[in-house]
Amino acid sequence: MSMPTPPFLKIRGLKTHFPVEKGLLVRKTVATVKAVDGIDLDLNQGEILGLVGESGCGKSTLGRTILQLIEPTQGSVHLNGRCLTELKGKALRESRKDFQMIFQDPYASLNPRMTVYDTLAEALLSHQSIPKSELSQRVGQWMNRVGLSPRFIKKYPHEFSGGQRQRIAIARALVVEPKLLIADEAVSALDVSIQAQIINLLARLSKEMNLTMIFISHDLSVVKHIADRIAVMYLGRMVELGSAESLFDHPRHPYTQALVSAVPIPDPSRERTRRRMLLPGDPPSPMHPPSGCSFHPRCPHAADACQVAFPEWVREGDRSIACSRLEVVP
Amino acid sequence: MALLKLSDLKTFFHTRAGVVRAVNGVSFSIEKGETLGIVGESGSGKSVACYSLMGLIPKPPGKIESGQALFDGEDLLQLSEAQLNRIRGRRIAMIFQDPMTSLNPYLRIEDQLIEPLLLHGLADKHGARKKALEMLEKVGIPGAARRIRMYPHEFSGGMRQRVMIAMALITEPDLLIADEPTTALDVTVQAQILELIKSMQQQLNMAVIFISHDLGVVAGFCDRVNVMYSGQIVESGHTDAIFTHPSHPYNQALQRSIPALQAKGQELFTIEGQPPDLTRPVSGCAFAARCVHASHACSQTSPHLECVDEGHWSACLRVQQHEITLAP
Numbered sequence: 125m126s127m128p129t130p131p132f133l134k135i136r137g138l139k140t141h142f143p144v145e146k147g148l149l150v151r152k153t154v155a156t157v158k159a160v161d162g163i164d165l166d167l168n169q170g171e172i173l174g175l176v177g178e179s180g181c182g183k184s185t186l187g188r189t190i191l192q193l194i195e196p197t198q199g200s201v202h203l204n205g206r207c208l209t210e211l212k213g214k215a216l217r218e219s220r221k222d223f224q225m226i227f228q229d230p231y232a233s234l235n236p237r238m239t240v241y242d243t244l245a246e247a248l249l250s251h252q253s254i255p256k257s258e259l260s261q262r263v264g265q266w267m268n269r270v271g272l273s274p275r276f277i278k279k280y281p282h283e284f285s286g287g288q289r290q291r292i293a294i295a296r297a298l299v300v301e302p303k304l305l306i307a308d309e310a311v312s313a314l315d316v317s318i319q320a321q322i323i324n325l326l327a328r329l330s331k332e333m334n335l336t337m338i339f340i341s342h343d344l345s346v347v348k349h350i351a352d353r354i355a356v357m358y359l360g361r362m363v364e365l366g367s368a369e370s371l372f373d374h375p376r377h378p379y380t381q382a383l384v385s386a387v388p389i390p391d392p393s394r395e396r397t398r399r400r401m402l403l404p405g406d407p408p409s410p411m412h413p414p415s416g417c418s419f420h421p422r423c424p425h426a427a428d429a430c431q432v433a434f435p436e437w438v439r440e441g442d443r444s445i446a447c448s449r450l451e452v453v454p
Numbered sequence: 455m456a457l458l459k460l461s462d463l464k465t466f467f468h469t470r471a472g473v474v475r476a477v478n479g480v481s482f483s484i485e486k487g488e489t490l491g492i493v494g495e496s497g498s499g500k501s502v503a504c505y506s507l508m509g510l511i512p513k514p515p516g517k518i519e520s521g522q523a524l525f526d527g528e529d530l531l532q533l534s535e536a537q538l539n540r541i542r543g544r545r546i547a548m549i550f551q552d553p554m555t556s557l558n559p560y561l562r563i564e565d566q567l568i569e570p571l572l573l574h575g576l577a578d579k580h581g582a583r584k585k586a587l588e589m590l591e592k593v594g595i596p597g598a599a600r601r602i603r604m605y606p607h608e609f610s611g612g613m614r615q616r617v618m619i620a621m622a623l624i625t626e627p628d629l630l631i632a633d634e635p636t637t638a639l640d641v642t643v644q645a646q647i648l649e650l651i652k653s654m655q656q657q658l659n660m661a662v663i664f665i666s667h668d669l670g671v672v673a674g675f676c677d678r679v680n681v682m683y684s685g686q687i688v689e690s691g692h693t694d695a696i697f698t699h700p701s702h703p704y705n706q707a708l709q710r711s712i713p714a715l716q717a718k719g720q721e722l723f724t725i726e727g728q729p730p731d732l733t734r735p736v737s738g739c740a741f742a743a744r745c746v747h748a749s750h751a752c753s754q755t756s757p758h759l760e761c762v763d764e765g766h767w768s769a770c771l772r773v774q775q776h777e778i779t780l781a782p
Contacts, residue, residue, distance in 0.1 A: 178643075317724060317725040318495075320722040320725075348718065386645040388644075388671045393694070395673045400649075402642075
């Protein structure tokens with residue numbers, strides 16, 4: 125790769141394995157779940173990457189590993205030239221303001237005993253010193269910025285609706301002015317009309333703050349809208365990476381094709397006529413992943429070679445695909 | 455004659471915070487073999503309406519204030535618990551969003567599957583076992599003979615939903631109420647389950663009421679659609695008409711806010727504000743406060759569903775009076 129500047133976020137060979145233990149008194153490791161199993165990824169500053177895949181594919185674990193919420197088994201994460209995987213203790217805590225996260229369920233991630241003011245003020249103070257007299261003004265400014273009226277400043281999370289709570293969670297993540305934001309299913313629990321409001325908010329703020337963002341979601345149409353590029357994961361590995369629109373319109377990996385064809389379209393005439401690629405069975409257990417390309421047992425185009433080794437990456441324009449049968453995939 | 459005819463259902467919850475008008479005057483009917491979709495956002499009353507039919511509303515705080523639900527000539531809302539038990543699980547079955555909470559974790563799949571047959575006296579134990587195995591094979595569970603001896607936790611989410619469907623359909627009901635049956639599932643599994651419900655429906659010539667918040671799923675699955683907002687049906691019509699000729703501003707706005715249909719890079723269309731508080735009686739149209747087309751009359755007069763086209767009803771005053779036309 126010939127890049128003039130090093131990527132803003134550089135992930136190399138990242139692996140997160142969880143031991144599965146058994147036994148009542150003597151715990152023995154009987155297996156490992158390879159939740160994230162060798163991810164290489166580069167992101168430029170200000171870029172939004174959509175990370176999609178089905179439950180259990182490791183997308184959330186990847187997000188948490190990048191943010192050092194889970195210690196990686198192997199591999200490295202560099203943010204703006206600094207190696208996050210080597211940071212420990214105080215140094216890690218202090219650098220946390222550079223990378224923040226928002227979660228699916230804002231009710232579970234906000235302290236129910238803290239008012240909006242307490243929540244946001246704590247975040248503000250944790251990374252900079254602000255005189256107390258200015259604090260409520262700063263909190264109020266941030267509430268305005270995420271579309272909440274500052275007159276709610278003394279309210280508790282339970283007094284807000286789901287969409288408003290997510291706005292508070294977004295404000296809390298962004299008051300420290302991070303460089304990297306990971307949104308893990310941030311709009312999945314919201315109703316359609318509220319979802320659109322939150323997506324707009326995230327898109328606007330990320331532009332204003334030149335945020336680099338990883339947007340994790342199982343909803344492809346949401347990801348297509350907000351992301352510049354999309355990465356598709358299956359069983360701990362990335363199988364396809366490309367620009368959002370082209371990947372959605374012309375998926376190349378058989379798994380991406382199945383995923384895209386399964387997304388319901390809110391248009392009855394198109395929905396009735398289009399060809400749906402139904403996959404047999406469920407995703408296999410990450411504890412016993414199939415050999416070679418882990419998608420081969422469900423893949424309609426699999427050949428014997430697919431059972432042997434994980435396929436090499438193939439580049440087609442700006443697209444990367446981990447499939448060795450591309451010549452037979454329509 | 456319609457298989458089920460519901461008229462003017464009102465289900466209120468009497469809570470300490472006030473009276474929640476969860477379902478406030480809902481009427482619809484469904485024919486044999488038909489698929490009726492009910493869409494709306496959380497709190498719109500779509501589930502409560504169907505739970506009321508099945509006698510599943512906790513009373514108190516819930517209370518069915520008025521209404522009639524004629525199923526084959528019998529009013530479901532007037533039946534005693536014992537009479538209802540003859541119909542529930544036999545002629546009307548229901549499947550839910552989360553199969554793990556609706557399956558009994560202590561019982562083997564087989565014991566749960568044969569229960570409806572034994573309860574309704576449709577088969578003896580031997581016959582019921584045979585039927586259960588057949589049904590499990592029908593819903594596409596590989597190795598059914600072995601898996602029928604397993605417990606729910608040994609199944610994946612999609613497989614559990616298949617078990618739920620097998621259990622609901624084992625008595626060959628006339629009506630299936632599916633409450634967000636695929637919401638908790640991954641898209642590829644969702645596609646499998648929808649396909650399964652559809653093929654079972656054709657085999658049994660069964661009517662399906664499909665409750666969903668996902669307009670995309672409804673578009674491909676239902677013959678007719680009711681759109682609910684704030685405890686009322688605001689628009690009702692054939693699926694094609696609902697999508698190509700929306701006749702209520704809420705339905706139009708809801709469709710416009712779906713990311714799948716919007717151009718990339720632009721701001722998504724949104725509906726301003728929040729759904730109304732159901733404890734406060736609304737004068738006029740419940741959507742008026744968020745509606746871009748609202749006029750003075752909208753906040754004064756309570757609208758009712760009126761026919762605006764063949765087989766197409768709308769509860770928008772301005773559409774009814776031809777003051778506005780809505781593009782899809």
